[in-house]
Amino acid sequence: MKKGVVVVGAGGHAKVCVELLRAMGVQVDYCIGSGDGGAETCVGVPVLHGDEHIRRLREEENYQDAFVAIGSNRLREKLAGKAVSQGYRLVNAISPLAVISPSVRLGGGIAIMAGATINADSAIGDLAIINTGATVDHDCRIGRAVHIAPQCGLAGNVTVGDGSMLGIGCKVIPEQSIGNNVVLGAGSVVIASIPDGVTAVGVPARIIRQ
Ligand SMILES: CC(C)(COP(=O)(O)OP(=O)(O)OC[C@H]1O[C@@H](n2cnc3c(N)ncnc32)[C@H](O)[C@@H]1OP(=O)(O)O)[C@@H](O)C(=O)NCCC(=O)NCCS
Incomplete structure (x- = not known):
């Protein structure tokens, strides 16, 4: 068998x-x-x-x-x-209820949950999680072992570095870069790029811990 x-x-x-x-x-x-x-x-x-x-x-x-x-x-x-x-x-574990553009590049060991949408020319690194109902718009770069929690919304041309965790419901405006090993608190709104290794929370997101 x-x-x-x-x-x-x-x-x-x-x-x-x-x-x-x-x-x-x-x-x-x-x-x-x-x-x-x-x-x-x-x-x-x-x-x-x-x-x-x-x-x-x-x-x-x-x-x-x-x-x-x-x-x-x-x-x-x-x-x-x-x-x-x-x-x-x-x-990979990819829900048939996720919507993924054919131009998206996917690594290995990735989870993409129901209701997630990933748009044109984005790239998702190995071991990433794109959780329930999260949207990743065009030309985004999602690094290795990243977790994009449920209901996050990433606009176009956003980069998320390796090992970062975007808490439930985060929003990121276009062209922003989130560093490696960043933790973004639930509901944060990112309007300026975030450096490596910090925890940031709030609207707009501010660094609370290095
Ligand atoms: C950001 C986070 C990781 C911080 O956790 P922590 O290190 O235990 O920090 P604390 O709870 O001690 O909070 C530190 C401060 O940040 C504030 N804070 C924490 N999370 C916040 C958030 N999401 N938005 C706004 N402020 C927040 C706290 O009120 C506290 O403020 P104070 O110092 O003025 O009292 C956590 O609160 C969080 O949002 N996690 C997201 C979890 C998630 O969505 N997981 C997805 C699972 S699928």
């Missing part, structure tokens, strides 16, 4: 990603949860507890496809690196 996908993660974000994969017609065989216990199933998928199962399923059961469904950008990046080094291929 054909092997399905191994989903790394078994929490709320993993539930959504398992259902995205199913909606694409992809079979999910196992979720991998943390070693310190937790639920035995994730939306009906058996959960194996402990990262050692990532290697075991690859080496002993010949699983080849994985999806890392972890909301934390840093942990997602770390576990994806581990999975790739063990020989997994990272698949």
